[in-house]
Each structure stands twice: as structure tokens, then as C-alpha cells.
Amino acid sequence: MPVTQYLTEAGLRAIVRNPAGVRTWPEQHMTGFGTKTLPDADLDALVAYLKSMAPASGKVTAALV
Numbered sequence: 001m002p003v004t005q006y007l008t009e010a011g012l013r014a015i016v017r018n019p020a021g022v023r024t025w026p027e028q029h030m031t032g033f034g035t036k037t038l039p040d041a042d043l044d045a046l047v048a049y050l051k052s053m054a055p056a057s058g059k060v061t062a063a064l065v
Helices: 008-018 040-052
Strands: none
Touching: 008 040
16 A cells, blocks of 8 residues: 555655654664755655555545644
């Protein structure tokens, strides 16, 4: 299931920027990507790419964030 089907765009952006601020789990190792590492324009492009890979319906079935 594509991430864009279970996360809102805001939730996806939040998880990329600060995963622990959205959700924590045991053995969590992923750190966030700040604007120096991943500029806003690049995050915009990433979100657009992920949306383009979603099925044609593009509907969010259950928003987690």
C-alpha cells in the first residue's frame, strides 16, 4: 500500500522531518531530515513523486496523521 494512502500530506512531511515527533517504536533508528539535508523544494518533489506512484484513485483510506 503506498504511503500516500495511509498518511496525509502533512503527516508524510512531518514523518520525514521528525519521525519521533509523529510516532515512536522500539528500536527506532531513523532520524529526521532537516531543511539543510532535505530542502523544502526537494521534500515537495518527494511528496509529488510518491503521490504520482499511488493508484489512480489517490484517496486517503485512513489518515494516521
